[in-house]
Amino acid sequence: MARSARLVWVLCLAIGTCTHVASLIKCGWCSVGIPVASAVFWNSLAVLDPLAAVVLFVRPRAGVMLTMVIMVADVAHNVWAVTALGAMVWPVVAQAAFLAFALATAPAIWRAWPAPNPGRGPASP
DSSP: OHHHHHHHHHHHHHHHHHHHHHHHHHHOSSOTTSOHHHHHHHHHHHHHHHHHHHHHHHSHHHHHHHHHHHHHHHHHHHHHHHHHHOOOSHHHHHHHHHHHHHHHHHHHHHHHSOOOOTTSOOOOO
16 A cells, blocks of 8 residues: 555656646746745745655655655645635645645555665665
């Protein structure tokens, strides 16, 4: 179950990466009418999402923590964006659903990959 859940996480992070890269290509670094801090956060996810996906394979426990931080911040930011800026609602619903799935499956992923022993490389069952 942990392997399947981790693959779903990676798939969702890949979708997020594509969304953020497409936004960068279409709108550039700072869209008109969007606060600069919001644009910087949104665009940083074009790097952070794929980084989390890679870390989920190299160091699964660190990947769990990084993904959780990204998703909690992303959902919180986007709930604010919906209310303050009139952003689209459906992407936030999808992100919140992924966050709920991640919260539900994080313990299984965490337990499936014990912390690596120093000097022995990453743990992978």
